[in-house]
Amino acid sequence: MIQLIATDMDGTLLNPEKKLPQQLPALLEELYHRDITFAVASGRSHMALTSLFGELAEEIIFICDNGACVMYPHEAPLLHSLPSATVHRVLDLCQTLPGTVPVLCGFHNIYYPADANDAMQEEIKRFYLQFKKVAYETLYTVDEPILKIALCNMNGPEQETYPAMQNAFGDDYELLISGDCWMDIMRKGITKGAAVTALQERFGITAAETMTFGDYDNDISMLKCAEFSYAMENAPERVRAHAKHLAPPNTENGVVRVICETLGIHLDDI
Incomplete structure (x- = not known):
């Protein structure tokens, strides 16, 4: 049973126009009702990420700057700065x-x-x-x-x-x-994968209960943390090699489609 979903943004969740899927607000509400934790894991900084999500950002976990900044709802950010x-x-x-x-x-x-x-x-x-x-x-x-x-x-x-x-x-x-x-x-040691592992430990979630999505090299560590690991169809082959599954490309709303198909959520209902 899926308890944690972590997704990259650019080339993964976002469409080529850098927009969020229109079904995402309703999907996040459904995940909330099912007690499934949703996390965004991106190389982007928190300012760009939270502005994209608007009011939705209040209840989302953000793994920013590839894990150098992790933001849990209503908590002070965890920061890892360079000397x-x-x-x-x-x-x-x-x-x-x-x-x-x-x-x-x-x-x-x-x-x-x-x-x-x-x-x-x-x-x-x-x-x-x-x-x-x-x-x-x-x-x-x-x-x-x-x-x-x-x-x-x-x-x-x-x-x-x-x-x-x-x-x-x-x-x-x-x-x-x-x-x-x-x-x-x-x-050293700051990666998306390390941040996802910390999430799993915090909430008592196993790799078998985790779903991750990514399309580039900085997503590989995160893909390794999940039994349900998905490289996007638009990802380079070197990234696909580290995922257990392939998702439709970001041009075809691949992340939302896979989540809905896996969890039995009907797109028409959201």
Whole structure:
């Protein structure tokens, strides 16, 4: 019996226009009546996630910044910030990688360099809110704790950005490719999977009672936590290999469809 559902957002729950499924409010109400815990697990920061859900956000568990920020309803957030010295080292290395733009993700604000080109700025604005565009040297003086560093490379992070960061930080930090143009850096042990495991332990829920959905590398740790693990049909093969099941793509409302089919909920009724 399913007791916990955790889903990624971009490429998974959200449609290509970055909108939530129209059936979601009614589905969440049905899950609430069945005492099924619903969690959102995303690389996005909490500002972007909670704004998407509006009033629905009040009763949802949010695993933000790949687990660097976890928000339970009506509780103080659990935060895992990076050491300032590490943030500075990443900024130094980014200056040697011309195609890479660092985005510093704090709990209250997002910071990125003002000299990022227009295409990169548009890409950043697709996923983040409450951002501050500052001079590159100002990034070194941000006094807000940084939960995650997202690195944007419009040519993809695999060729240059990820190898450079892996060489410099791979032994001591979590490095994950999180999108076509993105990779993320968090504290060691901070992943979506670790956050889902903490949820299971808190509520006494087993992997056999857990359903997870994801479409990219940063979802793999979460897929491993569930017996009912679903990679989206639009996911790369390297991600599908870690899931026990395949869900219809996000373009076909795959997450909602699988949940309803598994739990015997009729879409027409919601």
